[in-house]
Amino acid sequence: MTQPVTTPHPDRLAAIAAGTIVPAVIHPEVGAEDPVLEVADFSLWYGAKRVLHDVSLAVPRGRVTALIGPSGCGKSTLLRGVNRMNDLIDGVRTTGDMRLAGDSIYGRGVDVIELRRRMGMVFQKSNPFPMSIRDNVTYALQINGERNRGVLDAVCRRALEGAALWDEVADRLGDSALGLSGGQQQRLCIARAIAAEPEVLLMDEPCSALDPIATSRVEELILAMRGEYTVLIVTHNMQQASRVSDFTAFMYLGQVVEYGPTARLFTNPRLRETEDYITGRFG
Amino acid sequence: MSRPSRPANALLARNEPMVWLTGAGLVVGLLMVVALVGFVFWQGFATFWPGPVVSVRTTDGVVSMGEVTRSERFRPEPSVTAALAPEVVAAMQAGDGMVGRRLVRIGNFELTGEHFRWVEDFRLEPGSESLPEWAYVFERTAWGRFYGVPEAYLDGESVLSEDPAAVRAMLARAPAGAAAPAVRVRTADGVLKDLPTATIVRCYPANHLSTTGRIGVYASRWREFLSAEPREANSEGGVFPAIFGTVVMTLAMTILVVPFGVMAALYLREYAKQGWLTSIVRISINNLAGVPSIVFGVFGLGFFSYVVGGRIDALFFADALPNPTFGTGGLLWASLTLALLTLPVVIVATEEALAAVPTSMREGSFACGATQWQTIRRVVLPRALPGIMTGAILAMARGAGEVAPLMLVGAVKLAPELPVDLNFPFVHAQRSFMHLGFHIYDLGFQSQNSEAAKPMVFTTTMLLMSIVLLLNATAIWLRTRMGRSGSGSKF
Numbered sequence: 001m002t003q004p005v006t007t008p009h010p011d012r013l014a015a016i017a018a019g020t021i022v023p024a025v026i027h028p029e030v031g032a033e034d035p036v037l038e039v040a041d042f043s044l045w046y047g048a049k050r051v052l053h054d055v056s057l058a059v060p061r062g063r064v065t066a067l068i069g070p071s072g073c074g075k076s077t078l079l080r081g082v083n084r085m086n087d088l089i090d091g092v093r094t095t096g097d098m099r100l101a102g103d104s105i106y107g108r109g110v111d112v113i114e115l116r117r118r119m120g121m122v123f124q125k126s127n128p129f130p131m132s133i134r135d136n137v138t139y140a141l142q143i144n145g146e147r148n149r150g151v152l153d154a155v156c157r158r159a160l161e162g163a164a165l166w167d168e169v170a171d172r173l174g175d176s177a178l179g180l181s182g183g184q185q186q187r188l189c190i191a192r193a194i195a196a197e198p199e200v201l202l203m204d205e206p207c208s209a210l211d212p213i214a215t216s217r218v219e220e221l222i223l224a225m226r227g228e229y230t231v232l233i234v235t236h237n238m239q240q241a242s243r244v245s246d247f248t249a250f251m252y253l254g255q256v257v258e259y260g261p262t263a264r265l266f267t268n269p270r271l272r273e274t275e276d277y278i279t280g281r282f283g
Numbered sequence: 284m285s286r287p288s289r290p291a292n293a294l295l296a297r298n299e300p301m302v303w304l305t306g307a308g309l310v311v312g313l314l315m316v317v318a319l320v321g322f323v324f325w326q327g328f329a330t331f332w333p334g335p336v337v338s339v340r341t342t343d344g345v346v347s348m349g350e351v352t353r354s355e356r357f358r359p360e361p362s363v364t365a366a367l368a369p370e371v372v373a374a375m376q377a378g379d380g381m382v383g384r385r386l387v388r389i390g391n392f393e394l395t396g397e398h399f400r401w402v403e404d405f406r407l408e409p410g411s412e413s414l415p416e417w418a419y420v421f422e423r424t425a426w427g428r429f430y431g432v433p434e435a436y437l438d439g440e441s442v443l444s445e446d447p448a449a450v451r452a453m454l455a456r457a458p459a460g461a462a463a464p465a466v467r468v469r470t471a472d473g474v475l476k477d478l479p480t481a482t483i484v485r486c487y488p489a490n491h492l493s494t495t496g497r498i499g500v501y502a503s504r505w506r507e508f509l510s511a512e513p514r515e516a517n518s519e520g521g522v523f524p525a526i527f528g529t530v531v532m533t534l535a536m537t538i539l540v541v542p543f544g545v546m547a548a549l550y551l552r553e554y555a556k557q558g559w560l561t562s563i564v565r566i567s568i569n570n571l572a573g574v575p576s577i578v579f580g581v582f583g584l585g586f587f588s589y590v591v592g593g594r595i596d597a598l599f600f601a602d603a604l605p606n607p608t609f610g611t612g613g614l615l616w617a618s619l620t621l622a623l624l625t626l627p628v629v630i631v632a633t634e635e636a637l638a639a640v641p642t643s644m645r646e647g648s649f650a651c652g653a654t655q656w657q658t659i660r661r662v663v664l665p666r667a668l669p670g671i672m673t674g675a676i677l678a679m680a681r682g683a684g685e686v687a688p689l690m691l692v693g694a695v696k697l698a699p700e701l702p703v704d705l706n707f708p709f710v711h712a713q714r715s716f717m718h719l720g721f722h723i724y725d726l727g728f729q730s731q732n733s734e735a736a737k738p739m740v741f742t743t744t745m746l747l748m749s750i751v752l753l754l755n756a757t758a759i760w761l762r763t764r765m766g767r768s769g770s771g772s773k774f
């Protein structure tokens with residue numbers, strides 16, 4: 001192995017591909033923010049295969065942060081690492097840590113259930129539960145033991161309004177969620193994820209299965225959540241990243257390459273590699 | 284450039300042969316099912332239809348009167364033909380050497396010593412065949428049917444009336460509203476016999492019945508069949524105790540097997556770490572489904588009845604010993620044995636249903652902060668419910684149709700009491716019970732009067748099939764009702 005190299009590196013991507021750990025280029029604006037989620041030297045293996053290499057990332061509070069990068073670079077893995085969904089997969093091993101508002105995520109004796117309650121997650125494919133719309137939205141509260149019908153109804157309404165779905169389903173909250181259209185189902189999943197007021201909302205390509213109209217509705221939603229929620233979103237769509245996010249991290253083969261304000265990254269990146277990826281010259 | 288033509292491939296390429304082959308496979312299978320079910324139902328429905336009463340005299344002077352149950356052509360033994368008149372033999376040879384014969388149910392067992400008699404066509408006295416207008420069929424509580432013409436009704440030795448119309452009017456109300464304790468009947472041989480009206484279950488003038496009358500007799504026989512207890516060594520009467528026993532046993536089995544099977548499948552699929560151990564367990568479960576059911580019966584008898592039941596008897600029913608209470612076959616042990624037998628069906632079906640629940644749903648639930656059990660309880664199980672119900676239905680169908688193990692662990696030819704009744708404690712799990720499947724076996728192979736029992740085999744089979752169908756339909760209905768709020772699956 002070669003020695004860790006400092007910026008500027010002549011051929012970053014080649015070095016990363018060779019397994020070298022190349023420190024990310026992080027714009028100073030990131031440091032000025034108040035981070036709610038901090039990833040610290042996080043590595044992850046699927047069996048013998050290392051997928052994340054000492055990733056460090058600070059996700060600012062109340063902002064939308066986008067993860068971009070070529071397919072298979074570990075965006076989903078990193079996202080699922082935040083709420084420890086990777087625990088469900090056999091043979092996963094991690095090193096390093098993450099912190100949610102200062103609380104360790106991978107530390108010894110962490111209550112994973114309690115931790116997940118502080119986050120919301122929206123998946124690539126909508127996954128409503130086989131129950132009524134109302135029960136779907138209030139699921140997180142119900143499993144937490146909330147029984148009060150008034151509280152549940154209020155939360156249900158607020159979450160559905162937040163997900164811009166209230167007007168469409170207000171008169172059929174008791175119907176099965178599986179009767180909704182694909183776009184409605186995805187917005188329902190968003191409502192479910194924000195119902196418990198998560199400290200971080202994790203979204204893994206939430207629009208990839210949606211048509212343009214549904215996509216723009218979800219994007220509007222994300223824009224509206226800015227300031228209120230912290231969002232970490234994975235997307236393949238550069239336009240989407242530039243439209244909805246405040247910060248963008250470009251990942252490549254399990255490492256963060258460049259991380260900074262979206263406007264800066266898309267118009268004036270520090271690295272040629274980032275520019276090449278964003279303009280579609282590779283990836 | 285033209286390619287060499289390959290006709291066989293060209294045909295295959297157009298898919299025609301495979302369509303026909305697969306279609307033929309389906310048709311053959313369907314035909315066999317339809318033929319079997321159709322035959323059983325045809326025979327089953329025909330059993331209770333009242334036929335005419337025929338009277339014939341053979342050349343030896345014997346008169347046979349009764350219902351024709353079967354007619355066929357057969358080739359007589361040479362010793363029989365040798366004794367016949369030459370013109371009869373010549374007529375027989377002119378044909379194919381076969382002659383007709385009929386099986387007549389002559390009844391009157393206490394007088395004739397037989398229930399049925401073969402009447403060969405060549406022994407008939409010409410012109411002797413008739414349908415006696417006022418020949419009655421008497422179904423009795425004992426001794427089988429009686430055929431004859433009623434002549435009077437009487438009390439002891441004193442004749443109350445000999446007016447045929449009055450006698451018939453009295454019989455029309457028999458047995459319930461019979462005005463006299465006995466009726467005097469003349470048989471085809473001219474013998475007079477007094478039948479106590481109390482022993483008459485049903486009687487009707489077979490050759491003088493209108494269609495409505497026939498339907499009335501048919502309906503009344505069905506009513507008796509479905510609601511009454513068997514009589515005459517099961518070959519007559521009803522099968523209500525057997526219906527009851529079958530349904531109670533099947534439900535008890537389902538109640539026992541479903542929770543166990545679902546729990547086992549849940550552990551295997553949701554909690555256990557998948558690996559060679561779970562594979563071995565899975566293979567063993569699948570093999571369990573291939574163990575002959577009689578082996579389960581032997582296990583049930585040896586373990587449940589003798590070991591567990593014997594222990595229970597020693598502890599709680601010691602004063603009844605040496606008569607066993609739980610230490611013999613009974614409803615509980617039969618249900619448990621069949622539950623064991625159908626366990627693999629439930630486990631396999633449940634596992635499949637659980638495996639079909641998308642991982643994304645589980646992940647969605649975990650991401651909301653649900654525990655494993657909350658995820659299973661609220662997301663996985665509702666989604667898998669239709670599949671689990673299918674497993675329960677399959678288990679029910681399998682269990683309801685099983686006979687061999689039941690013979691060892693509690694099904695009996697004749698149970699004195701129902702396993703569930705109005706006497707405390709209402710459910711008598713230790714009682715032996717009657718079962719339609721066992722009843723079929725008993726009728727078909729254990730009956731003294733096998734000719735009379737044979738039609739009942741079909742009726743009982745039909746009934747068992749209908750009950751299984753009904754149980755399944757109920758379960759499917761339940762499943763669609765449950766599924767409506769959930770995943771909306773199809774059958």
Ligand SMILES: Nc1ncnc2c1ncn2[C@@H]1O[C@H](COP(=O)(O)OP(=O)(O)OP(=O)(O)O)[C@@H](O)[C@H]1O
Pocket residue numbers: 046051070071072073074075076077078089
């Ligand atoms: N369950 C798993 N077991 C083994 N390897 C996995 C598993 N999930 C993902 N990987 C591997 O980890 C790497 C990163 O996968 P990941 O899903 O995080 O990529 P991604 O950046 O989200 O890609 P995409 O943009 O296509 O969704 C890939 O090489 C993938 O093959």
Ligand SMILES: [Mg+2]
Pocket residue numbers: 075076077204
């Ligand atoms: Mg992904």
